[in-house]
Amino acid sequence: MPEKDTQNHGAGSDHDTAAGLNSGGQEQSAADVSTELALTKDRLLRSLAEQENIRNQTRRDRDQAVKYAAANFASDLLPVIDNLERAIASVPKHKRSDPTVADLLKGVEATHRVLLDAFTKQGMTRLDPIGKPFDPHQHEAIVEAVDPQYPPGYITNVIQSGYMHHDRLLRPALVGVNKTSADAPATPVETRSKTDAP
Template sequence: MTESMNDTMPPDGEVADLAALQAENASLQDRLMRALAETENVRRRGERGIEDARKFAVQDLARELLPVADNLHRAIAAATGAGAGPAAHASLLEGVGATERMLTSALERFGVRRIPALGTRFDPKAHEAMQEVEDATQAPGTVIDVMEEGFTLHDRLLRPARVVVARVRSRVGA
């Protein structure tokens, strides 16, 4: 009976091989679990990075615009203050002009550019025609007035310039 028992038992070499394979399997499973955990951590860090980038993308622009807001606040306070005579109004106008220049400069540092419109040929990619008027002094399709400035951001249209365009004078009886 001992012989039949020996027939069902694997040789010692096979037992050692089986134990080594089981140990290797356990090691590989552990490495796999660690790799999966690390992948999940990287994914979460990436999502947090994207969320932060989205949330704080305008941080530098906002920092540049704060002095502009401060100057506008001071201009309003000066205009509504006591003794706001003609000299105060001239000073207010000068301050508002300086504030506009600061704002334009801050926007330009971030790639925001004004679209040239007045006196140019109407371009439907950059202009929005708000009105057409007869003007014999201008060629048809020329922008003769700008109702609202247009802007691009790094060559991408932010807002079209809203313009008035010259048209050909209509002929009566022709």
């Protein structure tokens, strides 16, 4: 009889230990699932944030591409504007009253005006720096001038017009800059023809 009790007691002890292990295993398993769920949620949130960032970057890139799409084409047309301006400036004043020359000049001026209007519609503007301080980000100094009308370092004349496309520089203006010393002779800063300009 005591042996049966011992056996039963031993069996009960094993049952209790197994139940304890099973309960502990379930707790361990629930903790693992909870941790994995938190990690999966974190990965999902990171992935969603990354996708949103990619969408925003793609939208910005697309908007920039549309905004500046005409820049290369406009840059290629700048020499055309320069040549039209040279043609207009080359007509002597005493010849402008001649009907043939006057008609031809009107056509060249109309072409020049239409081209500038098209540039304006595409977000391009001409730099008009005369009387403004020299800015190396928008201007390229070609000559130094002496002009008491302007302070030293200010632009006195424009050799070739510069252009902006929205907020980007399409081409710098080639300019003459007033010397710092009012009695110094004017000298070229560099020798460069208008046709060499970018």
